[in-house]
Amino acid sequence: MIINHPLLGPRDAQEFTYLGDASLLDRPDWQVPDAAQAFHDYLYLRDNPAGDHRELWFHEQGDRSWLVVTRNTLTHEILNVELARDVAKARRAAQ
Amino acid sequence: MRYSALRLIKEAVTGHKGWTPQWRDVAPQDHYDYVIIGGGGHGLATAYYLAKEFGGARIAVLEKGWIGGGNVGRNTTIIRSNYLLDGNEPFYEFSLKLWEGLEQDLNYNAMVSQRGILNLVHTDAQRDAARRRGNAMILNGSDAELLDTEGVRKLYPFLNFDNARFPIKGGLLHRRGGTVRHDAVAWGYARGADSRGVDIIQNCEVTGFRIENGKVLGVETSRGYIGAKKVGVSVAGSSSRVMAQAGMRLPIESHVLQAFVSEGLKPFIPGVITYGAGHFYCSQSDKGGLVFGGDIDMYNTYAQRGNLPVVEDVIESGMSLIPALGRARLLRSWGGIMDMSMDGSPFIDKTHIEGLYFNGGWCYGGFKATPAAGFCFAHLLKTDRPHETATAYRLDRFMTGHMIDEKGQGAQPNLH
């Protein structure tokens, strides 16, 4: 798989390590009353879809940036690559 | 039809015309007491024990493709009882005991071969961990022997003992571990279940559940609606997809594990060897092929094929342990989709939906579990209580803090 890094261009997926579903960017609020349940769901439950999946990759052997990669889990086709910090900022702005 | 040497001789002299199909090809009925989804090793074993041990009646196994086409026919066939944690080891020991009597029980040659598994150690810390694991195994009725370098050399003189970085300092030998002909496990259980009246229905994909007032009534399938009193889901890599049809999110990610087999060679590796300094394990099949594998591919996937970086990693690790491997040619490689759970341990549990039960999260280690997983899942389906060796495999264990993290890696499936 080749990941088209927004800053560095096409890079081999081998340069990256994989963390998982990009929903890990949405850390729950620890002060809400059902925080224990929210953290359980956040940490342990996954959609695990067959099809398009937004996921976090870390460019460990490169510029050490975190990326949000949209990839099809049935074909391995990579559809979109964004800097995770841009995604996180956009989400915060939307809230 | 019972299989025996006498029968084989009789068929040999009469042109093998008397063999009959090992299971019937049946159309689904409208309603069953038990519907098992997934005709892999676990689903078939569940149906078999449900019929044989628990007096279950009117049972169907629904398989979307053909039985044995999933991971039960894709794995590297290793069976063992060498776990450390209390939630696990009694279960795997129960499974190994069932393997030991399986062929007589099924009247089927599954080529169960207890050729021994050797986990190599390369450092003092690994030796300490191996000693601790060995003691835990012995406490749970399994067997373990700690070998020093010379002990390993006697069994496997061709290993790379003096690797500058990872010299072989010994190993934990589990003599009762070994390999089993994986396809024969699916076929043997299918035949045993069928002969006890279980309907094995192939080309029948489950596409939805009918659930009313929190109770499951049956399943929608590509061959029409099938009613059921109880539904057991045992679909390995497809666990999240199938349970999503019941509105559930699971503590599971699907990942691919690759395996490799070389051309046939003369007998060379008598048992199973696992490398302690890289992800690599190897055995030799009775046909002579070296069967080996290593790590999962690390990213979520439902494609039953992997990528080249892991191929390279497995081969490199293999070469650093068994330099002679470089002279063998690779015949085939393939991949299977595994249901990787958040702590690396499985689930055999009820769900919050009445009549819906789940068996999954077996990661890359569910083949060895096949007999016990089938037995324990059947026990749960019949009695609504977990079997005594499977009480820890609960779906709510992350909420209650009772995770079973053999590897101590935390909630990241690709590290288990």
Ligand SMILES: Cc1cc2nc3c(=O)[nH]c(=O)nc-3n(C[C@H](O)[C@H](O)[C@H](O)COP(=O)(O)OP(=O)(O)OC[C@H]3O[C@@H](n4cnc5c(N)ncnc54)[C@H](O)[C@@H]3O)c2cc1C
């Ligand atoms: C390369 C590789 C090597 C492995 N090596 C080992 C090993 O050495 N030792 C070990 O213990 N374990 C090993 N494993 C793991 C082991 O193979 C699995 O954990 C185990 O086989 C899973 O259980 P199963 O046999 O029931 O799965 P499967 O055979 O995958 O059965 C699940 C079945 O469910 C069916 N299904 C899915 N969705 C539906 C639906 N909607 N409707 C109807 N049917 C459906 C599938 O078609 C499939 O046949 C390995 C796995 C792989 C991929």
